[in-house]
Amino acid sequence: MVRKTKEEAQATRNQLLDAAARLFCEQGVASSSLHEIAEAAGLTRGAIYWHFENKGDLLTALWERVALPMQQAFDEVAQQQAMDPLARIQRKACWVAECIETNEPVRMLMTILMLRCEFTQELESTRGHFLRVREDCLTQMAEEVRLAMQAGQLDPAQDNEKIAVGLFGLVDGLCFHWLIAPGRFQIASVTRLSVSAYLAGFKP
């Protein structure tokens, strides 16, 4: 039972990613051996080494599988021209929190990235991805803030980049706390409240 069709091979790859996500999430990246992952997927390490280079590559693939569609959805929210700049900012910030709560793959990936992996030399490429995506989002967000300033919704005397950085910190920090202390608070409502207060603090 070898040499399957391309579709079956893709299914195998997804099985491996699913198993890796579950094990990484449960017991951490370092503590999950490739043998365990393969076994959890009902396969052997040979399958892993066929589809991926090593554990780092596996994690990167996991991240891409979730992040790519998420990035698209994020951009779609950004295209909502019906809303004014400030409403768009608020919507985008809260959307991340909602995703973490409702979308299990996203929640698992964020759990892995924030609590179950070590950003060391081995995962340098993963960290690079992370930083680049973050930088893109930050640039977009700073631009939105600038537009909100132009529209008279935020104080134009402020630094739009700093405002965007603070907003990112707020959202990611809430995600971090919610993930490490699950069920401690309602992330969606707290994020809505916090973000609107934060933005209100920058009104002219």
Add this chain to the structure above:
Amino acid sequence: MVRKTKEEAQATRNQLLDAAARLFCEQGVASSSLHEIAEAAGLTRGAIYWHFENKGDLLTALWERVALPMQQAFDEVAQQQAMDPLARIQRKACWVAECIETNEPVRMLMTILMLRCEFTQELESTRGHFLRVREDCLTQMAEEVRLAMQAGQLDPAQDNEKIAVGLFGLVDGLCFHWLIAPGRFQIASVTRLSVSAYLAGFKP
């Protein structure tokens, strides 16, 4: 050259903690073997196993060595009765950011906890410590918020706990971003700006 005095033994223990902090920070907790740590401290694994039970215990000790004095300093800030409640809140929130920037042991520990370790079963006790300290701080902060509401500085119609949770998220999120992208922004100034805007958004 064995059987040293108690002071010398304590110094040995500190050497081990110093070496562990450095290695954990540089290459992560999981990637740092006890042999490496002992070697970096100019000792052997025997010394580690004499002073600590295992790697998890070592990390817990590391955390306690930094967190205990930090907790005290934090409480001292809380005792500043000269300031009004809102100023105290602002001061405490910003103090963390300042610490991370100026106090190297604190920065290293936060780097380890946020980026270089996996909160899995093995570090369950460390995570427990973390959560308990966080819960204490949160309770204190919520109380301060309540006082600020009583003093008419914040909107009493709001939920003081939620405000405190949001503040924690903001501060920790900024720390996280600053640690993962070092030098990307000035943490002290951004934190000051963000926190004051956040709090301003809750004014009556």
Add this chain to the structure above:
DNA sequence: ATTTACATACATACAAGGATGTATGTATAG
């Protein structure tokens, strides 16, 4: 329509190197 040839998609086997925990040795402070 077979056969041939090759690439694909894994499974299995092998070698080497740690890492951990523990048991034991040992010199000295108290």
Add this chain to the structure above:
DNA sequence: CTATACATACATCCTTGTATGTATGTAAAT
């Protein structure tokens, strides 16, 4: 003399990477 504060030695278990085996899909040649 005894407990202390380590160093050393040992056994066990994993883990990774790679090399090799193998069965099948697929396309081209005949």
